[in-house]
Amino acid sequence: MKIRVGFGYDVHQLAEGEEFWLGGIQLTHSKGCVAHSDGDVLIHAICDALLGASNLRDIGFHFPDTSSDFKNIDSKILLKKTVKLITDKGFSIGNIDATIALQQPKIKPLIPEMQKVLSDVMEIDLEDLAIKATTTEKLGFVGTEDGIAAYATVLIQKL
Template sequence: MERQQRSMVCQSTPAVAAAAAAPTAPAEAPTLPFRVGHGFDLHRLEPGYPLIIGGVNIPHTKGCEAHSDGDVLLHTITDAILGALSLPDIGQIFPDNDPKWKGCSSDVFVREAVRLMRERGYTVGNLDATIIAQKPKLSPHKENIRNNLCALLEAHPSVVNVKAKTHEKVDSLGEERSIACHAVIMLIRT
């Protein structure tokens, strides 16, 4: 008997189906105390291009082939902020087929993401970013990169973390044919 009752409860009636299909007015967006976003980017490394990471020009024999300056870290952070705000991604807001972004410095993208973040009443709670590149070694540049990120994000150094990892000579990253980055950001309501 109990099984039969459960079966009846699980069956849809025409009224339930109609109610489920009926359009409902969208609820007002909640004001959340914090939001979390993840960003990822990857670029091919080619000779003849500068290698710019976090707004810092890194001496190297190869750089990122890209429509803009190819700053893998700033692209990742931009996407993380946009994701935390549930906005379109960097490619939709700054399309690579638009000539006005050709060769553009990626700090423009971060500044716009920060403007949108502030406009919605948020500030950076913390950022954790990991750059993945076999070469060059990024340790000598991490402090300059972090300082530049703090300025761009209007954030205290205690909430901005930048790590660099190799890819143990595996795939395009480990073979020095590409560079990638992941970032997680938490935004806090101001």
């Protein structure tokens, strides 16, 4: 069995009046992500990690923000397509460990719902997807609530 790891990172600006999608669910908040798609940084970080681990470049290569095909697209669709890309190459997901950096709103109670939605999209066991949340103690663009960041590490395997 061959195993590989991948790392993904995404960041989006937060602004008043934008929808806020995170982990495949819509949050109620005064701000949301400025983006070409729905701006779901967690899904984008996971996609990049999966694509990188399988040596399939990055999310921008497969789903460019210059294409009208992806304007306002639900990022769960991008995740589903990403999983198909890696499975077509013979890989399966071992596990995913992700961290969201966000000052507000507090999302700890929403993490189980995010895990359920994303594990269903990727068709993996709930136990194989860890999602954590942190703040930056009011430092940087996350701390000033100007943006959000997400990090993901994945393990994939090829039989």
